[in-house]
Amino acid sequence: MSLSDFMLEVQQLSVQYQGVQALTDISFRLASGSVIGLIGPNGAGKSTLLKAMLDLVPTSKGLVFFNGRTLKQQRQQVAYLPQRSQIDWDYPITVWNVVMMARTTHTGWFRSPSRQSKEIVREALERVEMYDLRDRQISQLSGGQQQRVFLARAIAQQADLLLLDEPLNAIDKKTESLVLRIYAELKAEGKTLLVSCHEWGDALHNYDELLLLNGQLIAQGSPTDVMTMDNIQRAYGAYLERRWQIDQREAAFFC
Numbered sequence: 001m002s003l004s005d006f007m008l009e010v011q012q013l014s015v016q017y018q019g020v021q022a023l024t025d026i027s028f029r030l031a032s033g034s035v036i037g038l039i040g041p042n043g044a045g046k047s048t049l050l051k052a053m054l055d056l057v058p059t060s061k062g063l064v065f066f067n068g069r070t071l072k073q074q075r076q077q078v079a080y081l082p083q084r085s086q087i088d089w090d091y092p093i094t095v096w097n098v099v100m101m102a103r104t105t106h107t108g109w110f111r112s113p114s115r116q117s118k119e120i121v122r123e124a125l126e127r128v129e130m131y132d133l134r135d136r137q138i139s140q141l142s143g144g145q146q147q148r149v150f151l152a153r154a155i156a157q158q159a160d161l162l163l164l165d166e167p168l169n170a171i172d173k174k175t176e177s178l179v180l181r182i183y184a185e186l187k188a189e190g191k192t193l194l195v196s197c198h199e200w201g202d203a204l205h206n207y208d209e210l211l212l213l214n215g216q217l218i219a220q221g222s223p224t225d226v227m228t229m230d231n232i233q234r235a236y237g238a239y240l241e242r243r244w245q246i247d248q249r250e251a252a253f254f255c
């Protein structure tokens with residue numbers, strides 16, 4: 001693969017939160033038209049990586065290039081679906097208006113949406129099978145329906161790169177199939193999807209490539225190449241050991 005086949009390049013990205021080193025020197029490249037799973041134990045830095053790429057958290061080091069220019073210069077070309085816990089689900093807004101928010105970067109906040117934007121929003125809602133519920137408040141949806149609305153918002157932005165933080169969280173198997181079908185369609189359209197996930201085993205074969213993280217990038221490659229015993233031990237071993245130490249400390253405290 002030549003350098004021009006890569007649409008995204010992350011160089012030595014590092015993040016520190018009040019003394020906690022969350023990410024150290026993360027570097028990778030992603031090809032266009034691919035679905036990449038971002039995996040690792042709780043606290044591995046998956047959400048932090050997605051946010052750092054978008055400048056939503058301060059980075060102590062690193063650069064992110066997108067089609068040869070900095071990501072900051074092309075923010076409109078990146079759609080972001082935050083983790084469930086980051087969204088205020090009680091905010092009074094309808095399904096339709098959540099998805100229409102994706103179009104404000106195109107039309108501006110104070111202009112009425114164009115006919116084209118309305119068509120794009122309708123299509124995105126139909127794609128996630130939520131058009132019939134377009135007038136509902138988001139607070140009145142199930143967890144899986146809420147996730148689908150935010151996925152529709154990411155689709156409606158018509159960005160080339162989609163950063164999705166645990167989109168399969170809180171959804172049932174039927175909806176999961178729908179979401180996976182949408183990934184395949186977006187990939188066929190040439191989009192690149194970087195998806196933080198907690199899947200395991202066969203489910204990982206839904207991704208063309210994996211990035212295995214634990215504060216550092218442990219491995220990148222096909223699911224078979226990445227999920228070796230050695231890599232799993234390196235990514236999850238330290239986590240299990242840390243969890244075990246915390247359990248021991250808590251046990252000693254309560255004795």
Ligand SMILES: Nc1ncnc2c1ncn2[C@@H]1O[C@H](COP(=O)(O)OP(=O)(O)OP(=O)(O)O)[C@@H](O)[C@H]1O
Nearest residue numbers: 017018020022040041042043044045046047048049
């Ligand atoms: N706002 C914050 N302030 C301080 N520390 C933070 C903050 N956000 C995350 N962290 C810490 O940074 C590290 C990475 O957290 P992050 O949420 O990115 O991990 P994750 O892999 O997405 O985890 P999970 O799978 O549980 O969602 C953790 O040690 C976490 O406690």
